Amino acid sequence: MDFASVELSPEDAEFRDELRAFLADIVTDEVRRRDRETGENFDEGVHLALGAKGYLASDWHDESDGGFSALRRRIWDLEIGRAHTPWFHWGTTAVVAKMMRDFGPSELTDEVLPGVLSGETRLCLGYTEPEGGSDVATCKTRAVRDGDGWIINGSKMFTSNAHNARYVFLLTNTDPDAPKHKNLTMFLVPLDTPGVDIQPIRTIDGDRTNIVFYSDVRVDDRYRIGAVNGGWGVLRGALDEEHGTAEKEDDGLQRVAVMSEHLTLMAEAIDAIAELVTRPGADGRRLVDDTSVAYRLGRSVARTEAALSTPGMFGRVANAQTMRDVAPDLMDLLGSASALPIDTTGAADDGGAEYIFRLASPVGIYGGTLEVFRNMIAQHALRLGRPAYSPPKS
Numbered sequence: 001m002d003f004a005s006v007e008l009s010p011e012d013a014e015f016r017d018e019l020r021a022f023l024a025d026i027v028t029d030e031v032r033r034r035d036r037e038t039g040e041n042f043d044e045g046v047h048l049a050l051g052a053k054g055y056l057a058s059d060w061h062d063e064s065d066g067g068f069s070a071l072r073r074r075i076w077d078l079e080i081g082r083a084h085t086p087w088f089h090w091g092t093t094a095v096v097a098k099m100m101r102d103f104g105p106s107e108l109t110d111e112v113l114p115g116v117l118s119g120e121t122r123l124c125l126g127y128t129e130p131e132g133g134s135d136v137a138t139c140k141t142r143a144v145r146d147g148d149g150w151i152i153n154g155s156k157m158f159t160s161n162a163h164n165a166r167y168v169f170l171l172t173n174t175d176p177d178a179p180k181h182k183n184l185t186m187f188l189v190p191l192d193t194p195g196v197d198i199q200p201i202r203t204i205d206g207d208r209t210n211i212v213f214y215s216d217v218r219v220d221d222r223y224r225i226g227a228v229n230g231g232w233g234v235l236r237g238a239l240d241e242e243h244g245t246a247e248k249e250d251d252g253l254q255r256v257a258v259m260s261e262h263l264t265l266m267a268e269a270i271d272a273i274a275e276l277v278t279r280p281g282a283d284g285r286r287l288v289d290d291t292s293v294a295y296r297l298g299r300s301v302a303r304t305e306a307a308l309s310t311p312g313m314f315g316r317v318a319n320a321q322t323m324r325d326v327a328p329d330l331m332d333l334l335g336s337a338s339a340l341p342i343d344t345t346g347a348a349d350d351g352g353a354e355y356i357f358r359l360a361s362p363v364g365i366y367g368g369t370l371e372v373f374r375n376m377i378a379q380h381a382l383r384l385g386r387p388a389y390s391p392p393k394s
């Protein structure tokens with residue numbers, strides 16, 4: 001890894017300043033407050049403004065295709081995170097649009113892509129089912145041929161942002177008798193099709209996601225992405241992208257690991273707590289003069305820095321595990337008032353650590369659980385072989 005600092009050219013510095021000012025203008029306190037209340041991680045006004053300014057198109061296209069240079073992409077990622085932009089669903093939209101470009105019929109891509117880049121069309125992921133998400137290939141949602149179309153029946157758990165999206169990238173089973181991985185087909189299903197029912201779910205950190213039911217949903221064959229029973233090949237690319245295991249450039253400018261933006265929130269909470277514990281109380285004493293407070297605060301900073309610098313799938317695990325370990329330590333330093341959430345009178349640090357504590361659980365689940373990532377590290381990085389799940393032979 002290259003730890004050299006990057007000198008910005010005047011043009012790149014101007015790009016950063018312009019982007020920062022633009023985000024300050026559109027990501028207002030009101031936008032952030034609404035996002036906290038709804039848990040949507042999405043704001044249509046912000047999304048459309050980023051599309052209209054051309055930022056979505058620049059992020060989506062490769063540099064060779066007129067998109068951001070590697071350096072500008074890095075600036076873009078950092079500034080979006082620092083502004084607390086409610087924006088996580090751009091990632092899913094962008095990934096699905098890339099799968100369409102690579103595997104879908106070109107007429108469908110031509111129809112959908114302009115709306116994606118302008119911000120008007122959002123795309124969501126329909127993989128996980130109520131009976132399990134880690135092993136997505138066990139998919140039970142059925143798609144059955146019906147003339148020049150398909151009839152879909154089943155249900156999908158945790159289809160985040162479905163209520164703000166126009167299409168779902170849906171994993172279906174098109175041949176229950178075929179071997180696993182050889183019976184899957186992907187579709188881009190318009191979410192306003194009769195028979196689609198989107199029901200809300202709130203998670204422990206206040207996020208809004210959905211369960212979506214599909215009852216005799218008819219889609220034309222032109223919405224199929226990739227070959228019939230060839231869905232696993234399409235899905236693999238999308239999963240690698242989501243897991244952060246896709247091939248990266250070696251220029252040191254890539255996002256270090258997926259979900260590192262959550263650690264930025266934790267770093268901000270730590271900064272706020274460092275300020276609180278160094279402030280003298282009514283008796284003139286400072287909490288940080290207690291060596292155990294100083295030690296635990298220092299350990300939190302060190303672990304956060306280490307996680308922020310850990311790349312790829314190792315970083316994915318380090319980020320979520322560090323949040324899970326450090327957040328309760330931070331709350332402990334401040335006492336029971338740290339359990340009060342943001343905007344509550346008397347909250348020790350305005351709910352900063354409390355929010356990280358609640359966020360840490362889902363961060364270790366979505367996009368693949370920590371256990372599954374640890375298995376991937378064991379199998380692919382440490383070459384320990386495939387885990388054996390069968391009971392030991394007696």
Ligand SMILES: Cc1cc2nc3c(=O)[nH]c(=O)nc-3n(C[C@H](O)[C@H](O)[C@H](O)COP(=O)(O)OP(=O)(O)OC[C@H]3O[C@@H](n4cnc5c(N)ncnc54)[C@H](O)[C@@H]3O)c2cc1C
Nearest residue numbers: 125126127128132133134158159160362366367368369371
């Ligand atoms: C907030 C949120 C948003 C999400 N958004 C989406 C979305 O937009 N679209 C979508 O399709 N999905 C989404 N998901 C689903 C997410 O990808 C799954 O929750 C995740 O893959 C785990 O699946 P599961 O919850 O069904 O748990 P399960 O797969 O049932 O796992 C249960 C437990 O068993 C463990 N486990 C399972 N398999 C293994 C294994 N092989 N080795 C060791 N341990 C194992 C898991 O770690 C976990 O602790 C979202 C989830 C959350 C919480």
